Amino acid sequence: QKEVEQDPGPLSVPEGAIVSLNCTYSNSAFQYFMWYRQYSRKGPELLMYTYSSGNKEDGRFTAQVDKSSKYISLFIRDSQPSDSATYLCAMSAAFGNEKLTFGTGTRLTIIP
């Protein structure tokens, strides 16, 4: 079983919809949680970074972390065609072991 599980999709939603992306993990040592967006043939772009449990909002993006359930989410409001990309969750343990463990990525398409 993988340490981080992410539904690979693909996921297609109409423009303006709310998108929910999720990951589950098994390693209780993970404390730092990130969401990346990756366009085709590009490097991953950091969208959200959170530490421990809680919510964080940045514009149209909201990241949620529930450490008790080992579950993280990314919500995208008012989705735009430019949001079409692969979304990767990533997480790491505490200081001294900062290697990122990634989910497989969810391919998202926003339909105009």
Added chain:
Amino acid sequence: KAGVTQTPRYLIKTRGQQVTLSCSPISGHRSVSWYQQTPGQGLQFLFEYFSETQRNKGNFPGRFSGRQFSNSRSEMNVSTLELGDSALYLCASRPGQGRNEQYFGPGTRLTVT
């Protein structure tokens, strides 16, 4: 601030050859990590360097090696290339000082024939 830069962007090599990839981190970032991305395995951690010292290493064979220079720039070397080494190699830099978010470069796409 300029982002993470990687050179070259594309490489084609033959089995058995060796290759060196280069990464320049964001100014002020002292940590550089390398990842391999393939369609089958996704993103996998290779190693991390901080202040010229390797801190962590992933589960890759010894053919994969790296180093970091005093200006934080890093190089990754793959010797005796195999077809399965074809991948996007990504470099990421981290601010350090308790901050764990990592910023990725555009990657080097390596094709082994």
